[in-house]
Ligand SMILES: O=P(O)(O)OC[C@H]1O[C@H](OP(=O)(O)OP(=O)(O)O)[C@H](O)[C@@H]1O
């Protein structure tokens with residue numbers, strides 16, 4: 341499948357009309373809904389296969405950011421054979437009490453995975469979490485990059501962003 345065909349399928353399935361209110365109160369008229377992508381098994385598989393080509397050769401694990409990054413990471417783990425971890429926004433308040441669930445990551449080169457990047461704040465926060473436990477993080481993957489400064493912010497913290505698509509590549 342060509343990149344343009346995949347972009348068209350993603351747009352048709354997962355780019356929907358809002359309103360969608362962001363945490364800062366900003367309202368979007370249309371937005372990328374990762375869950376519409378993730379609940380289509382064929383599209384999720386094809387996206388994961390395309391994203392597998394973006395994973396650096398030296399990656400040792402994938403880290404999906406809850407919630408949108410989790411189904412993507414499961415699919416990408418299956419496509420690459422790399423083990424996965426799942427990053428909660430907050431540590432679980434009972435049971436494991438963990439914020440990082442899944443494979444053991446200290447000392448392993450972990451690649452972050454999320455659905456959409458806007459400011460880069462979410463990826464940066466989760467980079468901090470992984471680095472705190474001794475996992476080197478230098479790369480992050482996403483399905484869609486919005487041109488809102490995330491790439492620049494991440495670069496200043498030593499993280500290269502690898503999007504499957506940029507906003508400009510979405511068919512209108
Ligand atoms: O680059 P940023 O400005 O940080 O924005 C991107 C973040 O926002 C979205 O998460 P959302 O809050 O919608 O959570 P969800 O994954 O639980 O749906 C998205 O999944 C990213 O994690």
Ligand SMILES: O=C(O)c1cc(=O)[nH]c(=O)[nH]1
Pocket residue numbers: 362370371372373374456458486
């Ligand atoms: O920019 C988007 O499309 C977008 C932002 C966000 O925070 N969540 C989402 O699902 N889409």
